[in-house]
Amino acid sequence: MAEALSRFEREVNATTIPLIAFGAALNIVVGQAVQLIKLPLYLDSIGTIMIACVVGPLAGMLTGAFANLTLGFFFNYAFIFFIPVTLVIGAFTGIVAKLGVFRRWYAAIPAGLVQGVLAAVASAPIAAFMFGGVTMGGTDFLVLYFRAIGKSIVQSAFLQGLAADPVDKAVSYLIVYFLLTRIPRSILLRLPGYANT
Amino acid sequence: MRTPEIPRRAYNPLDHYITLTIVFAAFAFRLEWQIAILAALFVATLLSHRRKSIYRGFLKFVLPLILIGFVINGIFFTGNVVFMLGPLKFRDQGLVFASTVAARLTLIVLAISCYFSRVKSETISEYLVARGADRRLVYIYLLSVAMVHLMRDKLQKIYTAQSARGLDTTKNVFSRARYLLPMLVPLSYSYIAESLDRGIALRAANFSDRKYPGSPVPVPLVEIEVDRGGLVAGRIILLAAIGIWIWRIFS
Numbered sequence: 510m511a512e513a514l515s516r517f518e519r520e521v522n523a524t525t526i527p528l529i530a531f532g533a534a535l536n537i538v539v540g541q542a543v544q545l546i547k548l549p550l551y552l553d554s555i556g557t558i559m560i561a562c563v564v565g566p567l568a569g570m571l572t573g574a575f576a577n578l579t580l581g582f583f584f585n586y587a588f589i590f591f592i593p594v595t596l597v598i599g600a601f602t603g604i605v606a607k608l609g610v611f612r613r614w615y616a617a618i619p620a621g622l623v624q625g626v627l628a629a630v631a632s633a634p635i636a637a638f639m640f641g642g643v644t645m646g647g648t649d650f651l652v653l654y655f656r657a658i659g660k661s662i663v664q665s666a667f668l669q670g671l672a673a674d675p676v677d678k679a680v681s682y683l684i685v686y687f688l689l690t691r692i693p694r695s696i697l698l699r700l701p702g703y704a705n706t
Numbered sequence: 707m708r709t710p711e712i713p714r715r716a717y718n719p720l721d722h723y724i725t726l727t728i729v730f731a732a733f734a735f736r737l738e739w740q741i742a743i744l745a746a747l748f749v750a751t752l753l754s755h756r757r758k759s760i761y762r763g764f765l766k767f768v769l770p771l772i773l774i775g776f777v778i779n780g781i782f783f784t785g786n787v788v789f790m791l792g793p794l795k796f797r798d799q800g801l802v803f804a805s806t807v808a809a810r811l812t813l814i815v816l817a818i819s820c821y822f823s824r825v826k827s828e829t830i831s832e833y834l835v836a837r838g839a840d841r842r843l844v845y846i847y848l849l850s851v852a853m854v855h856l857m858r859d860k861l862q863k864i865y866t867a868q869s870a871r872g873l874d875t876t877k878n879v880f881s882r883a884r885y886l887l888p889m890l891v892p893l894s895y896s897y898i899a900e901s902l903d904r905g906i907a908l909r910a911a912n913f914s915d916r917k918y919p920g921s922p923v924p925v926p927l928v929e930i931e932v933d934r935g936g937l938v939a940g941r942i943i944l945l946a947a948i949g950i951w952i953w954r955i956f957s
Contacts, residue, residue, distance in 0.1 A: 523908035526842055527901035530849035535894065538857040542889050545865050546882045547875050559894070571843075575850050582822065583851070585767045586815045641775040641807040649774060656782035684886065691891045692898065699902050 520565040525701060529572050532560035536576035537584075550677050554628075557595055558602045558685045562611050563700040566603020570596045590639050594631045598678075601627055606705040614686050621682030625675030632674070633667035642666045648673045717833045718933040721824050723940025727947045728817035732810045734951040737802075740809040747816045756823035760816070768815050772808040779804040827851065829930070836930045842913070857893060864889050 521529070535556030543552050556576060561569020573595025581589030601624050610620040636642055642652045642662045648669050655665035689697065689706045697703050731743055751760050783800025790796070831844040865873070873885045 521842055523911075523913040524902070524905035526846055526908060526913070527849060527904035528898070530846045530853055531897050531901045533846070533850035534853035534857050535897070537854050538861055538893070539890065541858060542861055542865075542886065545861075545875075546873070546885050546889075548883060548886065549879065555890075571846065575846055578847065579850055579854060582818075582827070583854075586818060587767065587771070639807070640771060640811070641779050641804055643771055643774045643778060649778075653778055653782075656778055662779070684890070687887055688890060688894050691887070692895050696895065696899055696902070700898075 516565075517567055520567040520701075521571065525564050525568055528564055528700075529560055529568050529575065532556035532569075532572035533576040533579060535559065536572070537580055550680055551673075552677065552681050552684065554595065554598050554678065555681050555684055555688075557599050558681055559688065561599045561602035562606040562685060562689070562705050563697075563702040565702060566600045569599030569603045571599070573599045587640065590635050591632060593635065594628055597627050597631045598624060602682075606702065609705070610682070611686050611689060611706055614683060617682040617686045618679050621679030622675045624682065625678035626671065628678060629667055629670030629674045632670050633663055636666040636670070637662040642669075712929045714929045714931055715829050715832065716931045716933065717825070717829055718936035719833075720933070720936035720940040720943075721821055722830075723936075723944050725817045725821040727944045729814055730944070730947050730951075732813040732817075734947075736954075737806055737809055740813055744809060744813055744816070747813065747820065750820055751816055754820060754823050760819040760823060763819060764812075764815060768811055772804075772811065775807055776801065776804040779807075833930050833932070836932070845913075853897070857897060860896070861889065861893055864892055 533556060536553055537556075539555045540551070540553045543550060553576075554573065557569050557573040560572040574592050577588040577592045577595050581587070605620045605624075610616040642656070642665055643649050651669040651672055652665045655668045656662070660668065697706055700706075728743060728747065731740060735743070751757050754760060777794075779800040780796035781794055781800065783797050783803060785797040785799035787795045788798050788801060828848070831848055835841045835844050868885055868888060873882075875882060
């Protein structure tokens with residue numbers, strides 16, 4: 510407990526608070542950018558992934574939670590229920606970032622794929638029990654298909670997540686890698702997790 | 707020198723206790739109880755001055771979810787056929803499950819909508835700080851809400867500039883994907899730099915006062931006047947709901 514508190518104090522301080530808020534806002538705004546250029550992906554965890562990489566896992570978890578809270582209060586309440594999924598994304602990214610997956614693009618892709626599977630596992634029970642398997646995410650037809658071939662609601666929600674999330678997260682990891690390579694070193698040097706980039 | 711007066715704002719905790727009780731009921735109570743609460747909530751939303759935005763949000767986000775849920779679960783659950791729509795057979799177990807999900811969602815969404823129609827998010831934040839919440843978390847929330855609007859405006863400007871440079875959303879997906887980074891890099895760069903500068907300002911103001919115990923106690927932006935009667939009534943309502951749930955389990 511003391512260890513967790515000390516980590517919290519280390520990761521959530523005056524320097525990182527605005528970065529966490531930025532990450533939460535980035536999650537929401539990237540969703541808008543994806544809609545503007547009509548891409549068939551969500552990419553709604555880019556801020557979480559970026560902050561988990563440049564600050565740490567707890568900061569990443571907070572970023573995801575605040576993004577979903579803001580989305581939930583202002584746009585669609587369904588997002589609030591998916592906060593546990595964003596916690597998984599923040600925690601996993603923070604851990605793998607320390608292993609150096611954001612230093613090479615070819616390391617970011619498999620990490621993103623694993624992240625996608627974990628996100629699917631975390632989101633399936635929520636989608637199944639809270640929303641009856643329907644999330645209005647554009648991939649609901651997959652739930653319909655899996656139900657039609659005899660899968661249960663949880664299985665259908667999981668398989669739907671498995672079909673969409675790994676690709677989405679692998680692309681998100683790749684985008685974060687490219688974003689970090691394009692941000693000037695002078696700025697990156699001021700970030701607490703500079704060594705992870 | 708006269709100290710400027712801190713603005714006062716009233717907050718009645720009964721609002722959030724009722725919301726919490728309804729959210730609890732959405733998970734713990736039976737369908738017929740939920741429908742009764744829903745009827746009361748429907749009357750409350752009708753009386754709300756923000757009923758238009760509440761119903762618009764409900765029709766836009768929740769109703770489609772409920773309708774698709776009825777179709778998917780009604781068709782693919784097992785059980786007796788209740789009715790047919792062309793070749794589609796809707797079964798009783800699926801419809802009951804979809805009704806449970808629909809009642810739960812409607813209750814939660816309407817309860818939260820009513821709460822936010824009555825209370826401003828700044829007031830909630832100040833109330834939470836006054837009740838001992840970590841003000842760093844409250845600040846993150848307020849800052850992220852403010853940043854979303856600023857970043858959306860900036861993104862729109864970048865998009866317009868990229869369109870002038872030849873961004874074509876009618877091309878194939880790979881051509882369109884190429885424009886994502888040129889949109890996100892300037893956005894991220896400027897806001898990361900701004901966030902780091904903001905961090906320096908916060909450090910200078912000793913914002914993380916837990917790290918520096920000697921720092922002065924922060925002055926609240928707004929003084930919250932808590933309605934004591936509402937606090938007690940709210941707690942009684944929530945405890946009563948939990949009591950009913952426990953009684954139902956053991957009876």
